[in-house]
Amino acid sequence: MAKQAEFITLEGRNMVRDALTSGQRINSLLIASGSQYDPKIKEIEKLAKDKGVSVQIIRSEELEKMSESKNAQGVMATMDAPEVKSLEQILREKRNAFILLLNHIDYEQNLGAIMRTAWAAGVDAVVASPNGVHQITPVVAKISMGAAAYVPLIPMSLFQAMNMLHKYAVPVIGVEVEMGKAIYDSKLTGPVAFLMGGEAEGISEPLQKECDSFVNIPMNKEVASLNVSVATALVLFEKVRQENK
Numbered sequence: 001m002a003k004q005a006e007f008i009t010l011e012g013r014n015m016v017r018d019a020l021t022s023g024q025r026i027n028s029l030l031i032a033s034g035s036q037y038d039p040k041i042k043e044i045e046k047l048a049k050d051k052g053v054s055v056q057i058i059r060s061e062e063l064e065k066m067s068e069s070k071n072a073q074g075v076m077a078t079m080d081a082p083e084v085k086s087l088e089q090i091l092r093e094k095r096n097a098f099i100l101l102l103n104h105i106d107y108e109q110n111l112g113a114i115m116r117t118a119w120a121a122g123v124d125a126v127v128a129s130p131n132g133v134h135q136i137t138p139v140v141a142k143i144s145m146g147a148a149a150y151v152p153l154i155p156m157s158l159f160q161a162m163n164m165l166h167k168y169a170v171p172v173i174g175v176e177v178e179m180g181k182a183i184y185d186s187k188l189t190g191p192v193a194f195l196m197g198g199e200a201e202g203i204s205e206p207l208q209k210e211c212d213s214f215v216n217i218p219m220n221k222e223v224a225s226l227n228v229s230v231a232t233a234l235v236l237f238e239k240v241r242q243e244n245k
Contacts, residue, residue: 008079008136010146011072013040019077020047024149027078029053032060035074044075053077068145081136084152087161090125091168098124099170099193100236101158103203104132105228112143113229119147121236127154127161158195162210165193171212174203175235180214188215188239196232 007027010016017040019026029048035041036057048055063072091097100123105111111128118126128134134155136148154161162172170191173180180186195211197203203211217226217234226234 008081008141008144008146008149009068010077010079010149011067011075013044013073013075015146016075016077017044017047019079019146019149020044020051020053024079026051026053027080029055030063030066030076030078031055031057032063032072032074033057034060038074041074048077068143079149081141081148084154085125087125087127087154087156087164090152091164091170094124096191097165097168097170097193098122098191098239099161099165100126100232101161101172101193101195102126102128102132102228103158103195103197103207104129104201105134106132108137108140109143110227110229112140112147114232115140115144115147115151115153117229117233117236119144119151121233121240123151123236125152125154127156127158129158130155158207159210162193162195162207172210174208174211174214175216175231176203176208176214177216179216181216182218183215183235183238184218186213186215187242188235189242192239194232194235194239196228196235 010019026048029045031041031045045055063076064070066076100118102114105128115126136153141148165172170193172193172195174195176197195203195207217231219226
């Protein structure tokens with residue numbers, strides 16, 4: 001089992017600047033020598049120095065090698081992996097909670113991609129079953145491209161999580177092939193928790209019994225299923241679309 005990452009890497013001018021201005025605890029800032037005189041980079045450097053963050057100028061080639069995205073735009077930052085609130089704390093604080101439940105995720109790359117999508121869609125927390133990848137490993141942190149700093153990842157029994165969600169009147173919608181209505185024909189606005197199955201298996205029957213309803217993603221009948229990170233993105237952004245109508 002991979003170990004929890006001790007720090008998270010942020011890449012790109014906007015991402016690093018936002019982290020510095022949002023109160024995130026940045027440990028160090030790396031600037032590519034070829035970008036150090038760019039006005040935006042100078043602004044980021046000043047923000048970092050004003051906050052007492054260590055700043056290091058390194059060769060542009062070195063920064064590019066370190067970059068997961070290969071488009072760091074001349075700047076990277078590192079920060080400690082954040083402490084995570086409990087699901088109950090989040091539900092107490094957020095009236096229209098937007099929660100994502102993940103059952104048995106096998107691959108760190110998929111969890112990282114899901115975290116990135118969850119951040120972009122405005123998810124309040126991701127709950128991952130301990131029977132799969134369930135923590136911010138170095139791989140998850142890199143693939144998430146900063147999302148791990150903003151979206152809480154909570155390792156927790158899904159049965160306990162679903163009981164908690166019901167306690168706070170947050171409906172749980174299972175996303176399963178050929179079950180329920182198509183996502184485009186279902187009401188996804190308001191407080192909601194989506195339950196996604198893992199890569200190798202769908203939602204187990206015991207978990208299905210805890211769901212309030214089901215939705216599916218319409219697709220070609222010859223395709224058995226979608227990659228879980230792709231399916232998650234489609235569902236989350238259909239909710240975003242409906243909220244913004």
